Amino acid sequence: MTQRNGDEGAPPTIERLMRWGEGFFEGVASLEALLNWIRSDSSSVADLAVEPSTLSSRAEAFESALSELKEGVASGEMEGGPPVGDDDIARAHRLKTLLKTWTPGNDLPSEVETLVEQLVAKFGDEQEQKHPLNR
Template identity: 75%
Template sequence: MTGREPDGDEDLPPTINRLMRWGDGFFEGIVCLEALLCWIKSGSSSLEDLAVDPSTLSSRIEAFEGALSELQEGVASGEMEGGPPVDDSDIAQAHRLKTLLNTWIPGSGLPSEIEAIAEQLLTKFGDEQERTSDP
């Protein structure tokens, strides 16, 4: 094994692959958290009003959970610097949200805990997107 990721980016060093995985999962997760909260706060029960379909939402929240783990591990190993501080409770919250979304039957009532968790995660990590995209 060469230490390179088999994701089509064989020419990139492992650190770059880690950063790319983190960025993709993190920022897509934030966008989905925002869309989910907007939908919840709108009071709509129609899935057509949700900006992302439920299966994509679940997979992106799973990627967000993975991104938080990547960042925590990368900072601990010295392979990554900066980014928002991530602790085990953040990863547990993302995992709980993923679990709730995976067990939710679209069209049925959304568990109330989803809104609280999404708000907590977005409050902590949501403005990171703005900080990293400012020139």
């Protein structure tokens, strides 16, 4: 007997939206947690709200979600969402690469803070709260 999960047989658009949503929103939350940790000046990885290995995989999923959104909007399969440019995808890719090579206990590369700040400024909760529909 084959076990079915809830999204088997769903149209590709629904699957795409689900995959995008998970990667995007978990990615943003992880980036915000990383930024808070960096700004706290804590040297202890134990103070980071997300495990470093989880952080790396979520950065990868976030990069994929940005690509998915850009492609989905271009194809007409998805509507709305924040506009995603090639520069955003390049930032997410660079961040993913830096996090994969980072060894917890060592200092983060200085570029990480800049990349995270830029991505959170564009895609984070603060931007969402400023959106006219969320007032």
